[in-house]
Amino acid sequence: MKNYSYVGISLVILIFGIIFIPKIIDRINDDEVVSSDRLNQKREKSTKDKGEPLSYIVLDGEKKKAPQFEFINQNGDTISNEDYDGKVYLVEFFFTTCPTICPIMNKNLVEIQQELKGEKDFGIASFSIDPSHDTPEVLSEYADNYGIDGTNWNLMTGDREKIYALANQGFGLYAGEDANAAGGFAHQGMFALVDQDGYIRSRKDQFGNPLIYYRGSVERDKSLAKGEEGPQIEILIEDIKKLL
Template identity: 80%
Template sequence: MKNYSYIGISLVILVFGIIFIPRIIDRINDDEVVSSDRLNQQREKKAKDPGEALSYIEINGKKKKAPEFEFINQEGDTVSNEDYKGKVYLVEFFFTTCPTICPIMNKNLVEIQNEFEDTDNFGIASFTIDPAHDTPEVLADYAESYGIDHPNWNLMTGDRAKIYELANKGFGLYAGEDAQAAGGFAHQGMFALVDKEGYIRSRKDQFGNPMIYYRGSVERNKSVARGEEEPQIELLIEDIKKIL
C-alpha cells in the first residue's frame, strides 16, 4: 500500500509540473512575476516609510498652530490669519532692502508660486521685519519687481513689535535689528509650512525627527559641495502637494 501511495504522490507532482511550470516560466519571461513582486515591495515600503506622512510640530504634547496675526498688505488691505483658513500656506520673514538671503528666498517663493498658480487653496504670507521702510507702496513695488502675482500671496507690514513677536515667539523664527548684519537686520532664511487647519507641518529628517522648517535661502537647483547646505525647495513643493 505504501508503494501505491508513493506512486500516487509522484503522479500528482508530475501532472503539476507538466501543467504549471511552463506557465510560470512564461510569466517570468514576460516579467509579470518580477513586476508584480516589485510593485508589492514598493507598496510595502511606502506603507512602512515614516517620511511619507508629514509631522506635526508638538510642544509639551500639543500640536503647534500658527499664531494669529493681522497686518496691512501691499494693496493696503487688512489681512489676518482668518484669510488663510482652509489654505495650505508658507510663512517667511524678510525685508525689501535685504542684500543677502531675501532675494534668494523670494526667487524660490516665486518658483513655488508658479507651481501652484491655479491653486486657490494655496497661499504665502510674507512679513517685513523693517516696517518703518517697507510701507504698502514699497511692498507693492517689490512684488511687481519679483513677479509676485498670486492672489493669496500677501506681503505684510505693520507694528514693529507685533511683527517681531510673531516671528520670535509665534513661529520661533528669529528676526531682529543687528547693526553688524548686512542691511541692518538679521533673520533666518527659513519657511514655515502651515496646513489647512492652521497647524505647522514638516517632513522628518534622516533620524525620524521633524525638520520643523524648510531652508529657503539656498537656490532651488543649486549644486552644492559636501558639507554645504542643500536646497530644500523641491522637498517643500512635494510636501505642499501632500497636504493639499
C-alpha cells in the first residue's frame, strides 16, 4: 500500500511539473509576474507605464495650457511664462515660512534638479503665496539654504491677488490664507508638469484617467504605513525625461 501511495504522489508531482512549470518560466521570461509577487512593489509601480504617452488635461474640449504670468524672482529679475518657452517645467506654490509640506516639496524638487542636472530645457517655477514676507531677498536666502540652482529655477513673488488667481483659477491648485492652517496659509502639495509647448501634462492612473498633478509633499523614499499616500517623485522624473 505504501508503494502505491508513493507512486500516486510522484505521479501528481510529475503532472504538476509538466503542466505548470513551463507556464511559470514563460511568465518570468515575459516579465508578467504580478506586482504582489515582486520584492520591490514601489519600483514596479513607478516603471510599468514608461512606454505610455502622457495625457493632456482636456477641459471643454480644449487641451489646458499653463496660464501666463509675470513676477519677480529671487535675483530681482522679471520672469514670465515666456522664459519657459521650449522648456519642460514644474510649477509649485509654496511659502518660505511653511512648517509642514513646503520643506518636503522643495527637498524633492532639489533632488529632481540634481537628477536632471545639465538639462538646459528643464526648469522649475515656484510661486510664493506669502509675497508680503517673501521678498526677493528672502527668496534668495531660501534658495541658498536649500541648495537651489537658480539657473533654471525661479522662486517668484509679486502681487498677492495675481498669485492667488494664478494658483486657484489658472492652475486649479488651491492656495489661500487660513488662520487655522500651520503657518497661516493653506495650499496643495502638488506639482504641475508643463511641456515645451506650454500644455499641462500627466500620466494616467490605473483607471485610464490623467493624474493631472503629481504628489510633491511625500518624501521620495518614504516608508509607508498601510493606507498612506505614496510618493510620486520617481514617476514624475520618468515623465519629465519622457517629455524631454
